[in-house]
Amino acid sequence: xxxxxxxxxxxxxxxxxxxxxxxxxxxxxxxxxxxxxxxxxxxxxxxxxxxxxxxxxxxxxxxxxxxxxxxxxxxxxxxxx
Amino acid sequence: xxxxxxxxxxxxxxxxxxxxxxxxxxxxxxxxxxxxxxxxxxxxxxxxxxxxxxxxxxxxxxxxxxxxxxxxxxxxxxxxxxxxxxxxxxxxxxxxxxxxxxxxxxxxxxxxxxxxxxxxxxxxxxxxxxxxxxxxxxxxxxxxxxxxxxxxxxxxxxxxxxxxxxxxxxxxxxxxxxxxxxxxxxxxxxxxxxxxxxxxxxxxxxxxxxxxxxxxxxxxxxxxxxxxxxxxxxxxxxxxxxxxxxxxxxxxxxxxxxxxxxxxxxxxxxxxxxxxxxxxxxxxxxxxxxxxxxxxxxxxxxxxxxxxxxxxxxxxxxxxxxxxxxxxxxxxxxxxxxxxxxxxxxxxxxxxxxxxxxxxxxxxxxxxxxxxxxxxxxx
Numbered sequence: 322x323x324x325x326x327x328x329x330x331x332x333x334x335x336x337x338x339x340x341x342x343x344x345x346x347x348x349x350x351x352x353x354x355x356x357x358x359x360x361x362x363x364x365x366x367x368x369x370x371x372x373x374x375x376x377x378x379x380x381x382x383x384x385x386x387x388x389x390x391x392x393x394x395x396x397x398x399x400x401x402x
Numbered sequence: 403x404x405x406x407x408x409x410x411x412x413x414x415x416x417x418x419x420x421x422x423x424x425x426x427x428x429x430x431x432x433x434x435x436x437x438x439x440x441x442x443x444x445x446x447x448x449x450x451x452x453x454x455x456x457x458x459x460x461x462x463x464x465x466x467x468x469x470x471x472x473x474x475x476x477x478x479x480x481x482x483x484x485x486x487x488x489x490x491x492x493x494x495x496x497x498x499x500x501x502x503x504x505x506x507x508x509x510x511x512x513x514x515x516x517x518x519x520x521x522x523x524x525x526x527x528x529x530x531x532x533x534x535x536x537x538x539x540x541x542x543x544x545x546x547x548x549x550x551x552x553x554x555x556x557x558x559x560x561x562x563x564x565x566x567x568x569x570x571x572x573x574x575x576x577x578x579x580x581x582x583x584x585x586x587x588x589x590x591x592x593x594x595x596x597x598x599x600x601x602x603x604x605x606x607x608x609x610x611x612x613x614x615x616x617x618x619x620x621x622x623x624x625x626x627x628x629x630x631x632x633x634x635x636x637x638x639x640x641x642x643x644x645x646x647x648x649x650x651x652x653x654x655x656x657x658x659x660x661x662x663x664x665x666x667x668x669x670x671x672x673x674x675x676x677x678x679x680x681x682x683x684x685x686x687x688x689x690x691x692x693x694x695x696x697x698x699x700x701x702x703x704x705x706x707x708x709x710x711x712x713x714x715x716x717x718x719x720x721x722x723x724x725x726x727x728x729x730x731x732x733x734x735x736x737x738x739x740x741x742x743x744x745x746x747x748x749x750x751x752x753x754x755x756x757x758x759x760x761x762x763x764x765x766x767x768x769x770x771x772x773x774x775x776x777x778x779x780x781x
Contacts, residue, residue: 335483338450362430362479369427370450 324353329363330393337363338370345377345398353380356396357387367396376400403488403499405475407511410501411531413473414438415710420472423463423498425449425487426479426505434772436477436501436508438531439706443470449483452490460494467496480504506767508532510554514539514561515711517696523627523647526561527696527711528552534700534774535581536712540646541567543625548588549573549644549652550698553766555584555591562592570621571595573613573629574755575654575698576641577602579667579748580774582766583755586610599633602640607757613642634685636678637663637776643685651693651716656681658697659714660705661777662725666741667748675737679730686726691717701777725778740778 327344329337337358344354356367364382371379380397387393405413413420415438422444424431431446445466452459467474474497478484481504491498501508509532517525526539530552537550539561546567551558562569572589576599586608589596595611597619603610615633620626632643637655641663644652655663662682665674693716700712707713720726725733747769753759754766761769 333480333482334478335449335453335486338453339486342453365427365429366448366450369429369448370454373451374454 323351324355324397327354327356329356329358330387330391331359334360334362334366338366341367341396341398345400348400350400350402353397353399356398358394358396359387359391361392361394363394363396367398371398403492403497404502405473405499406502407508407532408513410436410475410508411438411511411513414440414442417441418472419443419470421445421467421470421474422477423447423474423487423491424477425452425484426477430479434505434509436505436532437703439703439710443472449478449487452487456490460491460496463491464494464496474498475501477501477508478504480506505532506771509771510767512552512554512557513710514557515709517711517713518694523649525646525650525696527713528557528561529700529710529712530581533581533770533772534702536696536698536700538652538696539565539567540627540650541565542622542627542647544568545570545622545625545627547571547573547621547627547629547646548585550575550578550654551584551588553582553584553587553770555588558584558588559591568622569594570627571597571611571619573597573644573652574603575644575652575656576638577752578655578698578755579744579752580699580776581770582751586757599631599640599642601633601635602638603756605756605758632685634681636665636674636681638668639674639677641681645689645693649694651689651695652698653695654698655776657686657695657719657723658699658701658705658777659695659712659719660722661701662723664740664742664776664778665737667744667776671738671741672734675734676730678737679733682726683730686716689716691715691720695719699774699776701774737778742775745772745775 476484476488485500488498488500512530524541528537540547569592574585598610600612613631618630630645665678
């Protein structure tokens with residue numbers, strides 16, 4: 322499965338979701354977008370957005386650490402089939 | 403277009419019935435939101451709904467706002483997403499202001515109100531409205547004390563300077579768990595003693611002046627503010643009431659104007675409940691009913707008087723609060739039944755208040771989010 326990454330580290334809301342929306346609109350159906358964010362608030366916000374989204378769905382979320390040791394939150398999204 | 407937390411609070415309190423659009427997610431909105439003693443209208447549409455479908459979201463806001471009289475303010479966690487939404491709304495022709503700094507700023511801001519200006523003593527109540535935290539500035543002549551200050555100590559320093567007062571001492575009524583104390587920092591900055599009870603502060607990384615039960619202190623040289631300490635364990639083992647000029651009783655988190663303090667935050671509900679019972683009945687019963695109780699928290703807008711302050715005489719509280727009339731057996735059972743989980747950040751806040759740990763400003767801000775949960779829940 323093809324996956325592209327959107328680096329949203331260091332961005333404050335609403336930017337991660339604004340940028341994710343732009344990228345998703347341009348992505349071919351089936352391709353997964355992995356949004357990497359550092360804002361802990363992004364977890365509930367991506368969940369909330371995907372619950373009401375007409376065209377996109379949330380595949381999963383995970384917490385990780387980046388190479389600088391920052392807490393990161395990875396949100397995987399794709400266009401609904 | 404920006405509105406500060408103090409301006410929004412004044413609009414609620416002043417009867418201007420503001421319209422508040424909260425653009426955080428539903429979970430965060432349900433947990434903690436703008437509130438105050440007055441009428442306002444509110445609606446929750448998350449900012450991501452505007453990104454998902456801008457036109458539909460604007461229509462929803464316009465339909466809601468059409469029948470409402472007040473000015474519209476948009477609110478989010480830190481003020482960025484709300485600025486984004488306010489701009490979208492303004493572009494669509496709807497005047498909308500942004501709450502500057504969001505809920506983080508709402509939780510940090512405070513207003514100061516003169517409670518009483520008698521011949522001997524003046525008392526100001528500093529209300530941190532977003533968290534429901536109350537602190538006090540007490541003065542006689544030019545001498546002043548500060549009790550239970552929050553961490554934004556520059557506000558107290560400015561008030562002291564504006565009022566031309568000399569600070570003589572700073573107190574914590576107990577080791578706070580719901581918010582970060584500014585008491586030690588304020589005392590250090592002003593070069594005055596920091597008074598606290600050793601049962602709560604024995605593990606502190608800094609020096610403090612230990613208060614002793616029944617001990618009276620006279621602070622200041624020209625005018626004297628006598629303070630008596632009354633040890634009242636229960637909410638915490640070191641909880642202390644402060645009797646000021648025999649007219650005011652600083653009740654800390656032992657007694658609020660509509661509730662009593664939780665004795666379960668230290669994890670020993672039953673044991674501390676017995677202590678709290680004795681403090682509230684035996685100890686308080688001996689005190690004059692005309693004393694005005696000044697609590698360290700408010701737990702709801704029903705507790706406010708018409709002038710926006712939170713204060714009642716002990717006589718009123720003895721009638722109002724059922725816990726003060728219970729038998730010890732019933733009291734302890736009611737407390738144990740009311741035990742609720744302590745918010746996750748409380749243990750870390752205690753350690754910071756003892757000065758034994760460090761934290762960045764971001765972490766401090768994060769751990770202080772939300773209203774205090776220091777009053778006993780009524781089930």
